[in-house]
Amino acid sequence: MALPSKTLSAACRQFSLLCRRFVGTTAVRSVHFSYVPDTPDPKHGSTTRMNLFQSITSALDVCLGKDPTAVIFGEDVAFGGVFRCTVGLRDKYGEARVFNSPLSEQGIVAFGIGMAIAGSTAIAEIQFADYIFPAFDQLRNEAAMFRYRTGNQFDCGRLTVRAPCMAVGHGALYHSQSVEAFFGHCPGLKVVIPRGPIQAKGLLLSCIRDENPCIFFEPKILYRAAIEEVPTGDYELPLSKASVLLEGSDVTLIGWGTQVHVLREVAAMAQDKLNVSCELIDLCTILPWDKDTVLASAAKTGRVLISHEAPVTMGFGAELAATIQSECFLNLEAPIERVCGYDTPFPHVFEPFYMPDKWRCLEAVKRLVNF
């Protein structure tokens, strides 16, 4: 299907609606963080300006171009996807390799597992992370355990599942969820969440080429809000490696996806208002996670704040906190703080109160330093 420029501008309009500011008599709301772009690594070559969805397209383009076995499929993928991540790929690589699936998440993931077993690189899109649950059986009982239960005779390591996740301003119960913790409980899977376009492209290419099945959650609010100079060529970023984005001495802040940007502001506020120096860590990979980086920082600062949008109970923060307290017990100066979503479904008009925003996080930093 040809995509005239009219279509593209329509697509942009479509997305801007999704992220639109509330005007009129309701709240004027914008994104709840300010985005600080990453700088590209010069060794990854020449760059161009891309937002996060374009950097995903770029990664998929690189992959389809180099790997003749690679295919991309999912609901509404053919026309470019509801978040525009696959725009133009069908024209470039043909309808056998970039195609719409029937509307069935369990079907999508299982089809991908089968393709991977038979030797294709399968890149499946689930339209929203909130809708991944019909595929939970296929991911948890099948993809995660394939290699193990077949005695390493068969595996589906060539499968990657992409899905948009996290809050977007007005997504309510079923367009806002952070579901990473469910999959953090599935040995055999890798779970990755990028914080911006450069990371997204490099991590996605790593996931696609990793020999284990990966789930790649893309923070949907960043699709347009995050813009960076992204290397145009092929590069990979290591999985299971956290990034230390700011070095500091008093408090360690740990997050992933959108929350990294909230925490970056918290670090600045802590410096300005409290004269507290924060170290900021983006976990990047949820499973298997980078203990070394996290523990080294916790041992250094002795104070840790973990923050995610998912409900606090059994969120992935619980796993980090448990490990940190057992490995760094003698270094800790204060109880580990978690600022997270509350233990309720994600509510529509109450989103401003539900979110683990910078004000809640800053209060937690105060508690940490005043303990």
Add this chain to the structure above:
Amino acid sequence: MYCLARALNLIATNGTRFNVQKVAACGIHHTFAQQGSQSTARYEDKPEFPGSRSRYVHKLEFLDPDSQEGIPVYRVLNREGTIIDESQDPKLSRAIVEKMYHDMTLLNTMDRVLYESQRQGRISFYMTNYGEEGTHVGSAAALDSKDLIFGQYREAGVLMWRGYTLDQFMNQCYGNQNDLGKGRQMPVHYGSRDLNFVTISSPLATQMPQASGAAYALKLQQKGLVAICFFGEGAASEGDAHAALNFAAVLDCPIIFFCRNNGYAISTPTKDQYRGDGIAARGRGYGIPTVRVDGNDVFAVYNATKAARDICLTQNRPVLIEAMTYRIGHHSTSDDSSAYRSVDEVSYWDQQDNPITRLRHFMVLQKWWNDDAEQNWKMESRKMVMKAFAEAEGRKKPSPDSMFHDVYTDMHPSLKEQMQAMKKHVTEHKEHYPLEQYDKMT
């Protein structure tokens, strides 16, 4: 109508199910064909496999899905609004037909206002029902008001028929203090206990097997009620759809599966969704009486639903209705359908085969309606919509602490702690939270 009911049976079951004799012999069920052929059938060499009801053949032949003609589309009104076969006239009173027309057009007016209001950023999201008004009103009118409805999301007309008020629609879209859903869900996720309409949930097809279960419960309660489950042809690809149809058939549930086949699931056309003859063709595979109707013909939808309801209740079994229609609007306010379909295609359905226009033609032919009536009603309905809209917009949102309610019947201590922490934090940092738009915290 009786004829239609018979036709429904035929499609699904080859007419065997009701006239059939089941004889148990040697622990095996022998199923014989129609009574007339019983004497010879008994001594033929027939497949004795459990559940078999066919014969042996001696030439290898595959069933060719493409060699059969598609399932026909039942229609009562032609595009000019004339009843094609008098025997199919539902003989509805003028008052009922006027209510049908009023609801279909009021829905249309409400859609325009709410769609536009989303464009202006007043509500966060919206989905229109353009083009599918006939499927909503035709089906709703044929039900008992106590029949339990499970919807997908594009069935606002069903609720409107039942008496969900403009205020209620608008309050839900604004998620304000009068929203029955308490501001928790996105716009268009309506529901009403009083109107026996189970609240909409975004995850597709989840309501389908639930509806089968509800129908089974209604059967046990012997209340003479059915469940009806609306779903899109896209949602019909979900695993839950299979479970729903199969459970309902096996457990003899009095449920009407009402598929709105509007040609698209967001951008995905039906040719990327299935290869068989639509959703109706599946009915036979499940052993479910099935009919395909012209969804843009409100009388055809009415007749089919009424007959389906009869079958559900008299025979205790499910019925599948596939209503063929077209989604004239974009999928939702997050979609621009010009990226995947032509303007000509859309305007064909809008101009040439529109359920509202067809019913209006009928009413004009009956001398029940004319241009003056149309003008007056347009003005009046728009006024009603704008009034409800302004009132809903003016209302505050529910209190922020109400987001902690209804997770469980009782708030457990750790959730109570979280609620207290939220209230304390927000109170101490008022300047960062839009408290003025919400009811006061308790």
